[in-house]
Amino acid sequence: MNKRRPSTLRLAWKLLTRDWRAGELTVLASALLVAVAAMTGVAFLTDRVGQAVEMRAAESLAADLRLDSTRPISDDYAALATANGLRSAHLSSMPSVVFDGEANTLAAIRAVTAGYPLRGRLKTSERLLGEVEVTDTIPAPGEAWAAPRLLARLGADTGAEIEVGGTTLRVTRVLDFRPDEGWSFVDLAPTLLINDADLGATELVQPGSRVSYRMLFAGQRDAVDAFKDLLDARLAEGERLRDIQDTNPQIRSSMERAGRFLNLASMVSVLLAAVAVAMAARRYSHRHRDRIALLKCMGASESTILRSNVWQLLILALVGGAVGSLLGFIAQLGLAWLMRDLIGQQLPAPGLAPAVLGMITALSVLAGFALPDLARMGKTPPLRVLRRDLDPPRLRYGASWLAGVAAVLALLLWIMRDTRLVLTIFAGATATFLALGITGALLVKALRGFRGAAGVAWRYGLANIARRGRESVVQVVAFGLGMMVLLLLSTVRTDLMTTWRQSLPENAPNQFLINIQPQEVQAMSAFLTGHDLAAPRFVPLVRARMTAINGEDVTQMTFEDPQGESWARRDANLSWSDTLQADNRIVAGTFWDPSFRGAEVSVEEEFGRELGLALGDEVAFDIAGETIAATVTSFRTVEWDSFSPNFFMVFAPGVLDAFPATYITSLHVEDARRDVVLDLMRQFPSVTAIDLDAVLGQVRDVMDKAALAVQAVFVFTLLAGLTVLWAAVQATRDERRYESAMLRTFGASKRRVLTGVAAEFLAIGLLAGILAATGATLAGFLLAENLFDLEYHFSLQLWLAGPLLGMLFVGLSGMAATWRVITHAPVNVLRAA
C-alpha cells in the first residue's frame, strides 16, 4: 500500500460527510443554517426595505444628493454627473412678489429644468381643490404651476396670468405637492414652479438678488456615494452638499427608530442562534469523545485532530454560509412577496453584501462557539478506549465563551456600526444570561425540597433534575432564553409597535401656523373654536442671531462640526416656556421649576453638540440690536416626529418676554375641512400656514414600511428561539434515552417511565417559563424605557403564558425525544449506545 503524508483536509472531509449522512450534524447544521439564514434574510430584507426607505427619504430631497450654492452652479458638475452615470437637474429659487392684476403676494419662485424632481413625483390638479394627479413633467415654457396658498392669497385659480418679474406666465395647474416640500422657517412663501427657460425673461436674477441655486443628482447608490466623495473634494466657497442624511428631522428620527428595531431583531437572532450552535457543538463533541480517543489510539496526533476539526468547521462554515445565505435569500423573497400589497411598490433588488455577511456570520459563530469545544476534544486521552470514564480536560467555559462572545461582538459591531446599540444589547444579553444562570441554579436547588413530597415517577423526574445539576441549569437557561425571546416577541413586540405607531397618532398636527401676532392669538383661538377645532397651544417665537459663546465672538470661532458653524451664522428661532414639553426629555442638567424666572436656556442635544456647547456655557444673542445672555442649564432630546412646535433653544421665562415675539402653533385639520385653513388665511392675512400633510404622509409611510420589516425580521428571531429550544432538548437526549431504556429493562412500566420523563420536563419547563416571564418583563421594560423612549405596559398575560408555554412546549418536546424508548424495545437503545 502506498502511504503519503496524510491529508487532514481529506480526513476532515470524509469524517464530515459520513457524519452528515449518519445524521450526526443535523442539530449543529440546523442551528448554523438558522443563524446564517436569520442574519442574511434580515440583511437582504433590510437592504431592500432600507433602500426603499432611503428612496422615500430621497424623495424629500427630490434627489439622492443636492448641491446648494449662493452662486450659479457650473455646468461642469452636470457633465461630471453624467460621466459618473448620474442624472442631474437644476433648481433656482428666489423670493419675489407676483401680481395678478391688482392682487399681489410674496411667492417662492422655483425655476426647474426637465427631470425635476429626480426622486419622488409632483402632484397637481386642474383647479383649486380639484382632483389630484401625479405627473412626471414640469411646467412648459410660458406656463407656471402655483401652490394652492398662492392662488388663495391672490384670489385666483388656474388660467390666471401672473406677472413674475419682467414676464407674464399663465398658471396652468395647481401644484398640490412637490416631494421636497419639507418645511422650514426660511421657506415661508408659497411656491410658484416655473420652467428654467423662463428664468432669464423674469429678470429676477440680478446682482444682489437673493437667488439660491441647487443642482440635484440621482443614480445608483454606489455611484452616488462615489460622486459625493468626488464633489466633496471640489466644493467651492458657498457650496454645500446635502444628502438624505440631512433630510427632514422627522423622517430621520423615524428612520433611526426603525433602524433600531431592525438591528435589535437581527442581533437577537444571531445571539440566539449562536447559543444554539454552542449547545449543538457541545453535544456533537461530547458524542465524539470516543472517536477522538480511537483516532488517537490509531495514531492520529493531537495536532492532526485539531487541524481536522478546524477543517471540518471551515467546510461546515462555507457550506452553511452558502446554503444559509441561499435560504435567507429565498425566505426574504417569500417575505417580500407576502408583503407586496402592503409595501405597495416594487422593492429594489438586494445587493450581494448580505451573502458575504452570511459567510462571515457562519465563520464567526462556529469559530467563536463551536471551536473551543471541538479543540478541547483534541485533548481526549487515547486511554479512553480502555477507560471510558477518562474525559478531556474540562473546558473553561468562561475563557472559551469569551472568545465566542468577542467574535460575535466584533461581527455585530462591524455590521451595525452602532456601538452604543450593540454594547447596550450585549450588556443586556450578558446580564440576562448571568441572571438566568443564577436564578436557574437557585430554582434547580429549590426543587430538591419537593422530592419527598411527590410520587415515585415524580420523585425520579425531580431527582434527575437535581442529579444533573449543571446540565439542568444549562437546560433551564436555554429553554428560558428561547422562550423569553418568544414571549418578548409575542407580547412586548406588539406593545412596542403599537406604542411606536401611537407616537404619530391619526390626528397628529398637519398644519403649522406661524407669524401669529400677539394680539391675534385670542382672535385665532376663537376662530378655531368657532370652526369646531380644538384651540391649540400657542408658542412664542423670537428671532435672534447668536453673537457669542462664553464671551467669544461666534464669527471668530472655529467649529469642529460644519453644521455648528452654519447654525452660528444664521438667524435662530428662540422660544421660552415655564414647563418642559411632553415630547421633550432632559438628558443632562435640570429643567427649571415653573416659577423660575431668569437667564437660563435649555438646548436640544444634537444642536448643542454641533455647536460644541456644554452645561454652564453662556450663550449671547442679538435681538433687534439688544444683547441678551443665558446660561445653558440643560440638554434635551426632542421627538421631532411628534409634529408639535419645538425649538433648539428654549429659554426660561423672564429673558425674552420683553422682546417683540410672534406665535406659532400646530393643529390637525381633517382633509375634508381644508377650506377652513383657506378661510383662516383670508381672515389673518399676515399668518402663514404650512401644510405638513405631505411630510406627515412620508413619515407614516416610513413607519409602516419599517414596522412591516420589523415584523418580518422577528420571524427569523422566532426561528432562532425555536432552534435554541430544539438544541436544548437534543442536548441530553442520548442520556435520557439510555436511562429510560435502563428503567424499562429493570421492569418499569411504559406509563411510569413516561410519567418520570414528563415530570422532569414539565418541571424544567415550569422553571424555564418562570425565568422567561421574568426575563421578558425586565427586557421589555428596559428596551422600552432606554432604547426606544416608549412607555412600557406591564403584561399579565406574559406571566400566564410563560409557565404554561414552558410546561407545554418543553414537556411535549422532551416526551417526543424519549418516545422511541417507550415504543421500541429497550434493547435497541441499549445496543446502539
Add this chain to the structure above:
Amino acid sequence: MSTSQDNHPQTVLKAQELSKQVSSPEGPLTILDRVSLDVREGESVAIVGASGAGKSTLLGLLAGLDVPSSGRIWLGAAEITALDEDGRAALRADKVGFVFQSFHLLASLTAIENVMLPLELTGTDDAGPAALQAIRTVGLEPRKRHYPHQLSGGEKQRVAIARAFVVQPSVLFADEPTGNLDKRTGEAVIDLLFKMNADTGTTLVLVTHDLDLAERCDRILFMDAGRIERESSRSAGH
C-alpha cells in the same frame, strides 16, 4: 524471560521496571508495581488476573496510550517512554493495532468505513480495496455497508479485527476481545483472531479473564495487585 538472540525471533516489545501510581482520596495508590517483560516477534502473550489486578493498565502502557510513573518501554527500536504524545501516536499509527472489549466502532461509519479509517489516518492511497479485502477476510463482505447498530456483537468484533489487521501492525493489543460476546461467538472470533495472527505473523498481546482463551497463547502472565506473579508458556506447561 526471553532475550533476543541470534537465530531467535527478536524482541518486539520490552518493558522495564514499570510502575504506575494514581492519586486517590486515601493517598497515592500503586496500580502497577515494577513490572518487566519482553515479548518476541510473532509471539502471542495473554495477561490474566482478577479485576483490579492491573491488566488493562499494563496494556495501556505497553501500547503507549498512557505513560508510566516510572520505568521504560521499547516498541521495536523506539523507546516509547522517551516520546511525547505525538511521537507515541506516530508509533501507534505505524506499528500497533487494537481490538477492544466494547468494539469501539464509530456509530456514524459503515463497517467498511470503520475498517478504512486507520488507513485514511496514515494517508494510504488505496484504503478502499485494502479495507474490502480485510472485510472479506473476516467474512463480512455482504454486510460492509451496514452501520454498527445494524450488526450483532460478533459481527462488530469481526469488523474491529479487520480494522486492527488492515494496517498490518507489528503488535496487536486486544483488551478482553470476547468479554462482550457469548461463548460460541467468542470462540469464533478468537479463532479468527488467531488465524489472522498466524497468517500475518503479528505479535499478539491480549488481556483476558478467560483462561481457555489465554491457554491458546504462547505465554500467559498472571497478574495480581499490580505485579506479574508468575508466568507460564505453552511449551513449559502451567
